[in-house]
Amino acid sequence: xxxxxxxxxxxxxxxxxxxxxxxxxxxxxxxxxxxxxxxxxxxxxxxxxxxxxxxxxxxxxxxxxxxxxxxxxxxxxxxxxxxxxxxxxxxxxxxxxxxxxxxxxxxxxxxxxxxxxxxxxxxxxxxxxxxxxxxxxxxxxxxxxxxxxxxxxxxxxxx
Numbered sequence: 001x002x003x004x005x006x007x008x009x010x011x012x013x014x015x016x017x018x019x020x021x022x023x024x025x026x027x028x029x030x031x032x033x034x035x036x037x038x039x040x041x042x043x044x045x046x047x048x049x050x051x052x053x054x055x056x057x058x059x060x061x062x063x064x065x066x067x068x069x070x071x072x073x074x075x076x077x078x079x080x081x082x083x084x085x086x087x088x089x090x091x092x093x094x095x096x097x098x099x100x101x102x103x104x105x106x107x108x109x110x111x112x113x114x115x116x117x118x119x120x121x122x123x124x125x126x127x128x129x130x131x132x133x134x135x136x137x138x139x140x141x142x143x144x145x146x147x148x149x150x151x152x153x154x155x156x157x158x159x
Contacts, residue, residue, distance in 0.1 A: 001153055002118045002119045002153075003081075003119060003122050003123070003153055004146070004149060006080065006081030007081045007082070007145075007146065007149060008035070009142040009143050009146045011031055011032065011035050012082075012084075012085075013028070013082065013083070013084045013085070014139070014140060014145070015086075015087060016085065016086040016103070018086070020092070021055070021061075021090070021093060024084070024090050024092070024103065025052070025069060025105075026048070027084070032047070032080055041075075046073050046074070046076075047071070047073050047076065047107050050071035050072065050073040050107065051070075051071045053071065054069065054071045059092065059093045059095055061092040061093060061094025061096075063094070063095065063096050063127075064096075064127065064130070065089070065098060065101040066102045066103075067094065067100040067103045067104070068106070068120065068123055070104075070105070070106040070107065070116070070120060072107070072109060072110045072113065073107050073109065074109065074110060075109075076108060076109050078108065078109065078112060079106065079107075079115045080108065081105060081106045081107075082103075082105045083102070083103070083104055083105075084105070085101065085136065085137065086099075086100070086101050087137075101137060102127075102133065102137065106123075122153070122156070125156065132152060136148060
């Protein structure tokens, strides 16, 4: 249930506006900031810096139009995620050279490394399902995307 925890309907954005990775990370972090608890200070610059530090090691644009930018950040309160969907594709510097359409952004505190790794493992399983990827791309509401993620995680539990 880790993906349901990280990606809520409020942090699922369909119709990303970005054209490239720079804009994309800013756009997704803005979604994260907007949905951060109001009684806490969102560490925007630290999150951006941590994501770029990870990207500088190797692109997180992995394959089949999917990117998984992720990082740990000391000042973030818990595992947080944003799922972005682009209908037009975003130039990302992906390992396969193709634009990305689905972006799973994850940030967490260093204290939650296990949750962070669990989420990355589940995303890796999810993106191997080409039918599910197609459904995610065709979905027009955050609630429907969330429902697909919930159903996927239920199917994993049944295994």
